[in-house]
Amino acid sequence: MAEAFTVGERRAARSGRTPRIPRRRPALVALVVATAAVYTVYALLRLRTFRTTTYDLVIFDQAVRSYSRLGAPVAPVKGVHNGFGPGFSILGDHFSPLLAVLAPLYRLHDGPATLLAAQAVLFALAVVPVFRFAARRVGERAAYAVAAAYALSWPVAEALTFDFHEVAFVPPLSALMIERWDAGRRGQAVLAAAALLLAKEDMGLLVAGFGLVLLTRRGERRAGALFAACGLAATWAASQVLIAEFGGDNRYYWAYGGLGDDLPGVARHAVTRPWDLVLALGAPPEKLATMALLVLPFLLLPLLSPLTLAVVPLLAERMLADRFENWWAPHYHYNAFLVAVLALAAADGAARLRDRAGPRWNGRAVFGGILVVTCALVPVFGFKKLAEPSLYVRDARGAAAARAVAHVPDGVEVEAANHLGPALTGRTRVLLWDQVPRGAEWVAADVGAHEFPFVSVERQRDRVRLLRDAGYREVYRDGGFVILHGDAAARKRMAPWKEIPTHFAFSDR
Known part of the structure; x- marks a missing residue:
């Protein structure tokens, strides 16, 4: 990675043209395959050594098995433990009908290993849109660094270390939505956004966040308004109507009692006492630490990009909460909902910094620094388990x-x-x-x-x-x-x- 751009890419960038990205990229294929292999082996070793859990892995296993038998996604573990009954559909917990696309895989292997392998592959596939977007912004060589930083990122490691969740679909779909829009393939971007809405009831916030990004661009504000409106409407319909229709409690995950009893109450609080919302973002301080950890591995570059606006609504949903402490912790799977978008924002932020810096720009230092910081965090989070002998041989x-x-x-x-x-x-x-x-x-x-x-x-x-x-x-x-x-x-x-x-x-x- 001696240079962040090739000569041709520099000329294309100066002329305003999109750099040409070759279709055949063996190194990218190798990166995706290696990433999927490591993720899969790690997840399956955790299963074999009894590190996975009934709550939540078996919940999703039961639901997808029900789908594979052409039934509703019933999960007795969730229904019985949480008082909804043994016939409870997980659509009454989280509206995630996209899980049904995994059902045919249960014809190949009927068990939780299928979900773990599928999640590993989905996470790895996000490398492709991350790379393609980054290559258009900062050139192919630097794009490999950005893609590798995503692949080694601590949010992905933590998600893989906490079994399987709906988040499996989000990195590839969110990155695809933004990358396809950036490539001028608007219809494909809309399809990715529509699929994202089926991954979980609050993914409309991510779609709405992308709408905010488009609102900052001339000529795309009408599309931005549509993305924002459709995303917010989808989240409201899924969380307030559909979850209840499937037997759930649409107030089960309300975690903002300190700000209001419902959304109108929070809105009134925001108008009359806006400083309370600011204080809530830092109480407890662990919230600030988690938010810092999301951007520090990317050397704060996402803060230079409007693309970071895309994650703000979804991040605020968690950081304004005063219940469910796992929402704002750096562990669990919640931060993996954001990391692919932040990787894209880092590439965009780097391009903006390059344009400002001019001759002083040092791509090797920037993208090498991203890899160094990302690798330094590997022994701190989930992937540190790869160094434990008990992961490979049962203790x-x-x-x-x-x-x-x-x-x-x-x-x-x-x-x-x-x-x-x-x-x-x-x-x-x-x-x-x-x-x-x-x-x-x-x-x-x-x-x-x-x-x-x-x-x-x-x-x-x-x-x-x-x-x-x-x-x-x-x-x-x-x-x-x-x-x-x-x-x-x-x-x-x-x-x-x-x-x-x-x-x-x-x-x-």
Whole structure:
């Protein structure tokens, strides 16, 4: 990467023409394939070593399996644990019908590994539009650095480290929407935006954010207004109407009680006490740290680009919240919704900085710096697990977990501890083992390490004692795992437990 531009690209940039991007790029193909391979291996190793979880991986596995059988996306894990019932459709939790496109893959392999591999490939495919957009802005050589920075980015690493979610579709679709518009393929950009609206109920905020970007450009303001209006309307319809239609609670994720009880209340608060919204963005300070981490690996270049406006509505949705602490944490999958757009904004910001700097521009320093900072963060976030031997060979606890789940027969209903469910969901009907006895025939419990949603290992042991007192029989116990079987009488004795016993403290996410 000795130069950020080739000579021809420099001439094209000065003349206002779009630099020609060759169609055959073996290096780009190699980057995408290598990225997909690393992501897939990492995700599948996590599954094999019992690092994935029932809540959320099994939820999506059950939903996509239901789609593959031409049914509604029912997820008993979500419905039973959260009090909606065993027939609950996940469209009543998050409006994400785009998940249905993964259903045919379950004809090839019916299990959560399919979702993990699909997500890995989708994340890797975002490299292509990121590269193409960046190549038009800063040249091919620099574009490889931007694409590699996306591929190694900590938001992607954290998303892969937290199983599977709807975010799988967002980096490729959001990058494609912007890249196709930039290439003059407006119809393709609109199709990508429409697909994005089906990925999750709040993706209309990202589409509306892109509308804000277009509003800053002469000749594109009408299109910008349409993107903004359609995005906001889609988010309102999905979150306020469709989720309720599918049996959900459209206030379940309302997290802005300090600003108002509803959107009109927040709007009034914003007009009368706007400083409260500013203060909310920094309370707690972890929000500021997360926002800084989103742009620092790109050397703050996104702040020079109007494209960053595209992520502002979606970022504000999380950072203004006063509930759901995982929304503003740097961990989990939420930041992966933004990272591809920020990579594009970094390329655009670099081009703007180059034009201002003139002869002082040093592309090698800028794009090399992006790679250096990105790589420096790799050992801090999810990909640091790649250096752990226990990721490749099951440790004693992982081996004990494998032996434990082998004692659960096929085709039964089982209450499974959070880290055991993914190993069982392909051959049993899984419910999350939580504080409420569900009366399942089989229970796969963990009394050796803390498991969601319990607040302590002691509560987990209490739960096992409760089952034994009701007549459940221990079939297996080793390495902190307990497999129990209940006959009809034992399951009947569990039936009265409709509410959480008072001596079980409750924790939820």
